[in-house]
Amino acid sequence: MDQQDKTTLRHFKVTAIPFVAIFSLILVLSYMVAVPLASPLAWAALFSFFMHPLYSLLSERLFRGRFRNIAAALVTGAILLLIVIPGVFAGTMLAREVLRNYGRILDLMVEFSGSLDVADLKAFLPQWLASRIGPLGDYVDFLRDNLQQAGGWTASRLAALSRAFAQNVFGLVWQLVVITVASFFMTRDGHLIVEYIEAVLPLSEEERLAVMNRARKLLRAVVYGITFTAAIQAVLGATGWAFAGLPTPMLFGILMFLFAMIPFVGTPLVLVPGSLYLLATGETRTGLLLLVWSLGVVSTVDNFIRPLFISEGSGAHILIVFIGVIGGLAAWGFLGIFLGPLVISLFVFFLDSYRRILEIQRRQEAERPAAARK
Template sequence: MTQPPRVAPAKDRFYARTFALVTCLVLGLALFKIVQPFLGPLLWAIFIAFLLHPLHVRLAARLRGRPQLSAALLTVLTFVVIIGPLTALSAAFAAQVGDLLQLVQNKVAGQTTGNVLNLANVPWVREGLAWLDRTLDVDLAQLQAWFTQGSKEALQTLASLTGKVFLGAVGTVVGFVLMEFMLFFFIRDGGEMVDTTRELIPMAEAPKAKLFDHLAGVTRAMVYGTGLTALIQGTLVGISFLIVSLPSPIVFGVIAALVALLPFGGTALVWGPAALVLAVEGRWGATIFMLVWGAVLVSLVDNVVRPMLVSGRANVGTLTVFIGVLGGLAAFGAIGLFLGPVVLALIIALIRFWLEMRRAEKALAVSAELP
């Protein structure tokens, strides 16, 4: 007579699950300690491999099913594309920040008594200076000193921040080599890694596939729809500065790319003041050009190019991007510019996906109860 399967007592199941949970926590902590020294290169390798995966699939098929050769070619291509432009851009940016800082100091220091009197003759400026002197005991000389010091500190902070984004993207030269080494394996074996992860998720195949497709769409929408759009807008602003002969076009192009992520103002915070400076200098043709370039061409990228890049993918809210960029940069460094918004977007996507699944289950239950 066949004996029924023995059911473990509830007490034994509790200890087994507790042991498994503690073991997973200990191993997870140990794994984090192991990868922490090169967490930056690891995250960059995973991120780039994810973006290159569709290209890897097509290239491997063209190479008659040789994924190893495809991964090697894409790894070399990544090295050529990243190291050259970043090195040139970093050097040009550092040089232009220094030139801009010197220009600001010379401009402020060049304000003679005659300049000050001419400025004070402007009615609204004179009234503002008088109110400050009367209310806060702040005169023009103090404002001049504060402006000089503030400009210097702001530019130095900007140079340090952007230097980390450019040169500190993966930490050091060793970090870059590690990133390239790991990138090859993530490109070659990334598909198998994702499939293994999918098998570990306790969910039916249909909703599991839908979940992974949704998360991939959110990630690519973040990168292409927001990151690439900001890069294009920053490039256009830098070109406009170059055309009208304003100083440091690369510096202000980088600033424009960063402020393009803001939920308000955007690149207008850069080309707007530039147009004002041109107007003060009496360069009315350049002023009109800057206004038209910014209001039409740069804004066109946000209103037309972004929807084209996001088309067919899940959209990512601007506020999510803004908070993710600031928090991610503080938490993870340069990779946080992309990782922060992606993590927030994925969390929101998971919550929405779970809610949709619950609603679908409730609707199915209600329909089953109907006669």
């Protein structure tokens, strides 16, 4: 260490308290500035990571390391055309379908609450099922009241969310602008951001590389594996839904895409009730075909498709991924499907790093001579 470095360290020790105070104040102010942009910036980071292979192809192979601005602009345009605009369109379609079916749901609920009794239920169901529901007569009122309350709450919540989505046009445009600008710079300079994060991590070089590799593998598994697999399952499920003659395949296809991203949930949460509805209304052959299609094709296709998109395992336990997805959904909405597993996995990794450091210290303490410990 030369004299200038020693002087810098000595000066830092003298001014440590004022530096920490000023840095803390700036940190709080920066947090207040960044919080309103957190969601679009996170989406921009995910989109840039998703399209990074295309940027590498354009920048390194086609342009030979030159015209990085042009390559980033082309990738940003591809993000808008292939991801953002179709996503906004799908959300708008979902909101419109929910609003269009809201009145139908309410009408069915009113009819259900006003006329349900055991005789009506037996007349509605197939003969083989109607002969077995006699003992349920005492529970019809209880089931009706609870189902009505649950259905009313669900329908009202969906309608409120759909109206908010459809009315918040300015917010959508504002977020779209932020995502566009941020995607350009994150695509072009993403490697610099990653290098800076690696440099400021208070870990050894080996552990810094391990952290970044863990994050990269997990993001690859979530973004590529889960997203592509869920999209293919949703297309297959919506095709079967439309073939069975069930209404609004676009709406239920979007729901299948969302549910397919959640571990242990998947498309059967939508397709199986649709199959049971067909069986209950006498469409036995169509209902069985949809049930076989749901459980035999749509639900198992991920076993063949997901390995094609994930070249390396994420290294995360399935319970960690499950907690991350469910907790992320509760904390950040749809964005949490991607961020939740990453945050929880990195937390466990840092905790494991701390455990290894403690084990090294304890082992060194045990290896020290008894006289030295005294």
